[in-house]
Amino acid sequence: MKPSPLPVVTVTLNPAIDQTVVVDGMTLGEVHRASSVQSNAGGKGVNVASCLADWSVPVIATGILGGGNPGPFEALFSAKTIRDLFVRVPGETRTNIKIADPTRNETTDINLPGPVADDAALERVKAVLNETVSPDSLVVLAGSLPAGLPDETLARLSAALRGRGARVVLDTSGAPLKAALSAPAENLPFCVKPNQHELEEWAGKPLPRREDLLAAAAALQASGIAVVVVSLGAEGALFVTKDQVLKGRSEPVETLSTVGAGDAMVAGLVAAFRDDAPLEDVARLSIAFAAAKLGRIGPHLPDAEEVQRLARAVVVTELPAGRDLKQQA
Ligand SMILES: Nc1ncnc2c1ncn2[C@@H]1O[C@H](COP(=O)(O)OP(=O)(O)OP(=O)(O)O)[C@@H](O)[C@H]1O
Numbered sequence: 001m002k003p004s005p006l007p008v009v010t011v012t013l014n015p016a017i018d019q020t021v022v023v024d025g026m027t028l029g030e031v032h033r034a035s036s037v038q039s040n041a042g043g044k045g046v047n048v049a050s051c052l053a054d055w056s057v058p059v060i061a062t063g064i065l066g067g068g069n070p071g072p073f074e075a076l077f078s079a080k081t082i083r084d085l086f087v088r089v090p091g092e093t094r095t096n097i098k099i100a101d102p103t104r105n106e107t108t109d110i111n112l113p114g115p116v117a118d119d120a121a122l123e124r125v126k127a128v129l130n131e132t133v134s135p136d137s138l139v140v141l142a143g144s145l146p147a148g149l150p151d152e153t154l155a156r157l158s159a160a161l162r163g164r165g166a167r168v169v170l171d172t173s174g175a176p177l178k179a180a181l182s183a184p185a186e187n188l189p190f191c192v193k194p195n196q197h198e199l200e201e202w203a204g205k206p207l208p209r210r211e212d213l214l215a216a217a218a219a220l221q222a223s224g225i226a227v228v229v230v231s232l233g234a235e236g237a238l239f240v241t242k243d244q245v246l247k248g249r250s251e252p253v254e255t256l257s258t259v260g261a262g263d264a265m266v267a268g269l270v271a272a273f274r275d276d277a278p279l280e281d282v283a284r285l286s287i288a289f290a291a292a293k294l295g296r297i298g299p300h301l302p303d304a305e306e307v308q309r310l311a312r313a314v315v316v317t318e319l320p321a322g323r324d325l326k327q328q329a
Pocket residue numbers: 105194195196230231232233234235236237250253255258259260261262263264265287290291294
């Protein structure tokens with residue numbers, strides 16, 4: 001199938017420079033010697049853009065960037081030919097600390113607050129979107145909001161983009177996620193990718209069993225979202241549409257850092273949506289992108305052959321779809 005020639009647009013309103021410290025056997029309250037430290041441009045939409053560029057998808061990256069320290073972002077965008085339409089504001093983009101423990105396959109995130117944003121900065125981002133988004137564009141709205149912007153910011157952007165005919169893929173958390181998912185059906189995103197914790201926040205209750213997760217995902221889908229993807233860390237992910245429910249899981253892979261695995265997954269979803277791929281291929285590609293990223297620090301994919309090999313190795317299982325699941329929500 002011929003992929004859409006339109007560039008994908010990613011929006012990151014609260015990007016970050018990720019400082020990843022590798023510590024074997026991390027224990028709270030103890031003294032550790034780091035085996036390495038690495039710094040890279042990050043934030044959810046930036047990571048999605050970076051993985052898409054590795055997959056040779058044309059990408060525009062926008063959002064709000066501190067004008068005081070744009071170097072790592074500009075270097076990434078230039079190295080990967082990502083069109084940089086970030087709005088620069090006074091101040092410095094935040095630094096987030098990531099403690100990666102390879103012996104436990106675990107990463108601990110300490111995300112710091114970034115510069116305060118205002119309406120003027122958001123208006124400039126909207127102007128970029130007005131210029132770059134056309135009907136049939138795929139737009140990724142990802143990550144948290146900077147202080148200064150209301151919780152409804154992503155809900156409003158999603159509604160406006162949908163009004164222009166774009167397909168919105170949303171990956172956020174907490175109050176901004178709740179606000180975006182409470183919108184009227186005609187304003188909802190095309191796809192949302194909560195992890196288990198984010199889905200529980202939306203549902204307002206713990207979802208301990210697979211049936212609970214499936215029921216909540218099906219209820220979310222039925223509210224008017226074409227594709228609901230629930231990522232479950234090492235357990236893989238659930239993919240729910242009106243007609244189908246799939247569970248996918250990658251072959252075991254070596255893990256250096258889980259930071260950005262969800263963003264790589266979103267990039268894989270978008271890459272597959274661009275090709276209007278069937279749901280099984282959406283599941284294979286998105287799980288392969290996530291698995292491919294795990295062996296690296298930073299939002300990078302290996303060559304396309306390796307990603308395709310991982311996609312073929314993804315185990316996809318069809319689960320029963322239908323009203324029963326929604327009734328349990
Ligand atoms: N330890 C792991 N082993 C194998 N696959 C993993 C592991 N962690 C993550 N993945 C893969 O990455 C996908 C996304 O991971 P996860 O559910 O942790 O997303 P997330 O919470 O949004 O992550 P983040 O916000 O750190 O990017 C999973 O669905 C799975 O396919």
